[in-house]
Amino acid sequence: MATQRILDFLADRRPDGPCLVLDLDVVRQNYLSFARAMPATRIFYAVKANPAPEILALLAELGSSFDTASLPEIEMALAAGATPERISFGNTIKKERDIARAHHLGVSLFAVDSTQEVEKIARAAPGAKVFCRILTDGQGAEWPLSRKFGCVPEMALEVLELAHRLGLHAYGVSFHVGSQQTQLAAWERALEQTARIFRTLAERGITLSMVNLGGGFPARYLKDVPSVARYSNAIQRGLAKHFGNAIPETIIEPGRGMVGSAGVIKAEVVLVAKKQAEDDKRWVFLDIGKFGGLAETMEEAIRYPITTTRDKDEKGPCVIAGPTCDSADVLYEKTPYDLPITLTVGDEVLIEAAGAYTTTYASVAFNGFAPLKAFVI
Amino acid sequence: MATQRILDFLADRRPDGPCLVLDLDVVRQNYLSFARAMPATRIFYAVKANPAPEILALLAELGSSFDTASLPEIEMALAAGATPERISFGNTIKKERDIARAHHLGVSLFAVDSTQEVEKIARAAPGAKVFCRILTDGQGAEWPLSRKFGCVPEMALEVLELAHRLGLHAYGVSFHVGSQQTQLAAWERALEQTARIFRTLAERGITLSMVNLGGGFPARYLKDVPSVARYSNAIQRGLAKHFGNAIPETIIEPGRGMVGSAGVIKAEVVLVAKKQAEDDKRWVFLDIGKFGGLAETMEEAIRYPITTTRDKDEKGPCVIAGPTCDSADVLYEKTPYDLPITLTVGDEVLIEAAGAYTTTYASVAFNGFAPLKAFVI
Numbered sequence: 001m002a003t004q005r006i007l008d009f010l011a012d013r014r015p016d017g018p019c020l021v022l023d024l025d026v027v028r029q030n031y032l033s034f035a036r037a038m039p040a041t042r043i044f045y046a047v048k049a050n051p052a053p054e055i056l057a058l059l060a061e062l063g064s065s066f067d068t069a070s071l072p073e074i075e076m077a078l079a080a081g082a083t084p085e086r087i088s089f090g091n092t093i094k095k096e097r098d099i100a101r102a103h104h105l106g107v108s109l110f111a112v113d114s115t116q117e118v119e120k121i122a123r124a125a126p127g128a129k130v131f132c133r134i135l136t137d138g139q140g141a142e143w144p145l146s147r148k149f150g151c152v153p154e155m156a157l158e159v160l161e162l163a164h165r166l167g168l169h170a171y172g173v174s175f176h177v178g179s180q181q182t183q184l185a186a187w188e189r190a191l192e193q194t195a196r197i198f199r200t201l202a203e204r205g206i207t208l209s210m211v212n213l214g215g216g217f218p219a220r221y222l223k224d225v226p227s228v229a230r231y232s233n234a235i236q237r238g239l240a241k242h243f244g245n246a247i248p249e250t251i252i253e254p255g256r257g258m259v260g261s262a263g264v265i266k267a268e269v270v271l272v273a274k275k276q277a278e279d280d281k282r283w284v285f286l287d288i289g290k291f292g293g294l295a296e297t298m299e300e301a302i303r304y305p306i307t308t309t310r311d312k313d314e315k316g317p318c319v320i321a322g323p324t325c326d327s328a329d330v331l332y333e334k335t336p337y338d339l340p341i342t343l344t345v346g347d348e349v350l351i352e353a354a355g356a357y358t359t360t361y362a363s364v365a366f367n368g369f370a371p372l373k374a375f376v377i
Numbered sequence: 378m379a380t381q382r383i384l385d386f387l388a389d390r391r392p393d394g395p396c397l398v399l400d401l402d403v404v405r406q407n408y409l410s411f412a413r414a415m416p417a418t419r420i421f422y423a424v425k426a427n428p429a430p431e432i433l434a435l436l437a438e439l440g441s442s443f444d445t446a447s448l449p450e451i452e453m454a455l456a457a458g459a460t461p462e463r464i465s466f467g468n469t470i471k472k473e474r475d476i477a478r479a480h481h482l483g484v485s486l487f488a489v490d491s492t493q494e495v496e497k498i499a500r501a502a503p504g505a506k507v508f509c510r511i512l513t514d515g516q517g518a519e520w521p522l523s524r525k526f527g528c529v530p531e532m533a534l535e536v537l538e539l540a541h542r543l544g545l546h547a548y549g550v551s552f553h554v555g556s557q558q559t560q561l562a563a564w565e566r567a568l569e570q571t572a573r574i575f576r577t578l579a580e581r582g583i584t585l586s587m588v589n590l591g592g593g594f595p596a597r598y599l600k601d602v603p604s605v606a607r608y609s610n611a612i613q614r615g616l617a618k619h620f621g622n623a624i625p626e627t628i629i630e631p632g633r634g635m636v637g638s639a640g641v642i643k644a645e646v647v648l649v650a651k652k653q654a655e656d657d658k659r660w661v662f663l664d665i666g667k668f669g670g671l672a673e674t675m676e677e678a679i680r681y682p683i684t685t686t687r688d689k690d691e692k693g694p695c696v697i698a699g700p701t702c703d704s705a706d707v708l709y710e711k712t713p714y715d716l717p718i719t720l721t722v723g724d725e726v727l728i729e730a731a732g733a734y735t736t737t738y739a740s741v742a743f744n745g746f747a748p749l750k751a752f753v754i
Contacts (some may be wrong), residue, residue, distance in 0.1 A: 006412075012607070023750075046702075047668065048702055048703075048744045050702075050742070051745065068745070069701060069702040069744035070458065070700075070744050070745035070746055071745070072742070072745035072746070072747070073745035074746065085541055087474055090521055090702065091700070091701075091702050091744070092648075093646070093647050093648050093662045093700050094647070094648075095647055095664065096722070096723075108453055109678065112437045113650065114648060114650030114651070115650075116648055116650055116722060117648060117650060118649070120722070135652060148698050148704045148707055149704060150652070150662070151650070151651075151652050151653065152652060152653040153401050154653065154654070155651075155652070155654060158654075165476070185450070189400070233410070238631045239582060268472070269468050270472055271469075271471075271491060271493055271494060272493060273490065273491035273492075273494070273528070274528075274532075275512060275524055275527070275528050275529060275532070276528065276529040276531065276532050277532060278537075279529070283525070287472065287739070289519075291738065295740075298675075321470075321525055323447075323470050324425075324468075325423075325425055325467065325468050325526070326425075327525045327526065327676065329525070330525055336486040345473070345497070346473075346492060356585070359741070360740060360741060360742050360743045360744070361668065361740050361743055362740060362741050362743070363672075363737060363738055363739060363740055364447070364736070364737055364739050364740070364741055365428070365737050366425070366737045366738055367425045367446035367447050367450065367468070367737070368424070368425070368428065368446055368447035368448070368449035368450035368453065369447055369449070370449070372740045376573070
């Protein structure tokens with residue numbers, strides 16, 4: 001999955017230390033795939049997946065909107081050329097002073113999932129549009145969502161009614177089927193619940209207009225995943241079935257699906273060792289680990305494709321670990337990887353599909369190691 | 378556990394945002410406790426626990442040595458006033474060019490646990506002292522060690538013999554009983570294995586001289602822990618029992634035990650919400666979470682004491698979560714905390730015993746949030 005541009009960059013520049021190289025051409029293709037597959041849907045790129053200024057500027061130019069998690073992300077989106085009406089403050093957990101500042105910057109679309117958050121927004125951003133996030137079961141997602149975000153549909157009614165009563169624009173409903181979601185039926189289940197909220201509130205005189213379909217669009221790691229077009233079809237069918245001829249405005253928030261496949265991490269083998277002579281598995285230690293950008297290997301959730309220059313040689317099972325003095329810094333142990341038996345100290349490895357949730361997850365300086373460098377080309 | 382100096386600092390300065398405030402007086406007391414309890418043992422502070430320059434300078438002045446995980450940590454220790462012979466390059470996973478650079482800076486003590494690492498050191502730091510880390514079971518530790526570091530004792534013989542053959546100084550054996558270790562018997566078991574390695578190598582003409590007892594000395598979080606003196610007694614008994622009248626040189630590598638109790642994180646309640654009307658637990662969202670410095674809440678391993686200004690009020694169970702749009706950013710859910718029922722948005726909370734493994738674990742900018750600020754006073 002490393003593009004020729006990425007391979008050429010690595011060959012020409014030979015950057016030292018672990019680094020992410022991200023190909024903007026792939027981001028562009030991914031954006032256009034979403035836009036083509038879902039022409040009636042506004043795309044809000046989830047900035048948290050990778051906030052590199054070059055990515056934000058490209059997407060702003062292509063017409064994308066932006067889903068932001070914090071005031072700094074709002075400022076980055078604005079700096080990249082997005083206008084405030086193309087920015088959603090999508091975190092349901094916001095300080096009131098950050099809401100006020102976002103409102104001052106012109107942002108007028110906010111996520112909520114509790115009455116307390118509605119009260120803050122009514123005070124700090126009067127008249128703003130709010131959408132309420134509902135809980136979904138996350139079934140089928142590889143990086144499942146906890147109950148952290150959203151509330152049950154009955155409470156969403158209360159939250160949106162309060163927003164209406166406090167002079168806010170009760171605008172819609174959002175859900176998130178879970179990151180790296182591969183079961184198409186997940187969207188259909190969530191749309192059914194959402195349509196019920198629309199109907200109930202309409203009976204009470206409140207007209208919602210927007211469904212935020214969230215993210216969850218997968219990047220291809222080791223397993224094949226359904227195409228964007230198949231997602232789009234499943235969603236269109238769900239909308240038609242549950243909303244009939246009153247199809248609402250829709251938005252999506254791809255993050256991983258937009259940038260995951262665009263990036264490759266170059267790393268180096270620091271050590272290959274056994275713990276005892278009779279071990280059948282080697283330990284392969286890389287110069288990047290859980291605290292250097294690969295946090296999503298937590299519980300071995302995301303399994304990145306890993307390639308080496310010796311992939312034609314015979315392979316054998318390895319535990320793969322990072323370079324820090326932290327025993328939790330092991331990437332894959334329960335399900336070992338097969339890597340070339342000839343792999344040795346100093347060899348370069350490529351960790352593919354690493355464009356999302358890597359640079360920003362890196363720790364400031366754990367064990368003294370610098371954060372992951374990134375080259376956006 | 379917040380000292381009066383920390384409380385005064387917070388009251389006077391009222392710093393914005395989440396921040397760590399660390400009291401150097403406590404670090405000094407902790408150092409002196411170790412030094413008094415184990416007068417014959419050299420103390421190597423594990424820099425990774427908290428590399429704040431003020432901490433390193435204080436410890437250098439007090440006579441501490443330093444256990445480092447990387448070249449940048451070596452440079453920080455030198456900058457703080459440590460001489461090279463007081464620095465151990467304690468990571469068993471090192472790039473050969475980093476070994477060469479450390480050697481060039483005058484560092485001459487290196488950790489190993491594999492023959493490949495010995496070969497690198499023989500090439501890049503000829504004549505250096507090496508100690509071999511052995512695997513221990515980690516039983517009784519709250520943040521248990523995986524098999525990432527160390528090798529079985531039989532392999533340690535091979536590793537140290539190779540070091541001797543390649544002209545290095547086969548210097549000793551290290552082990553680590555697991556971080557936050559509260560079972561005193563863990564040291565005794567490891568010392569028995571170590572003594573056997575000393576004897577076997579002596580029979581082969583190689584005289585080891587040092588036992589690195591590692592870290593694992595606990596900080597007090599919610600539960601009481603044995604005192605440093607009790608650890609010291611257990612270790613002395615173990616040494617006497619297994620080494621008889623040939624007690625080796627010993628070193629310890631406290632990190633958490635040196636700085637954990639010295640720091641307090643000030644945080645703010647951003648939201649208190651329920652997911653459905655009938656929930657018996659509230660969700661309390663703070664402005665700091667797993668990616669802002671509290672990574673050690675992973676699997677709810679470390680349970681920090683949390684105090685609020687309303688602690689006299691009635692308490693009830695809470696899930697505690699961080700401020701990011703990441704569903705994994707939940708601190709305590711399986712075993713909820715009891716916090717005051719009156720706790721509300723804007724309230725300040727103190728997360729105590731947070732001086733170790735917080736500032737450096739913080740992510741660069743996940744969700745746009747700045748890394749944890751620190752004030753060392």
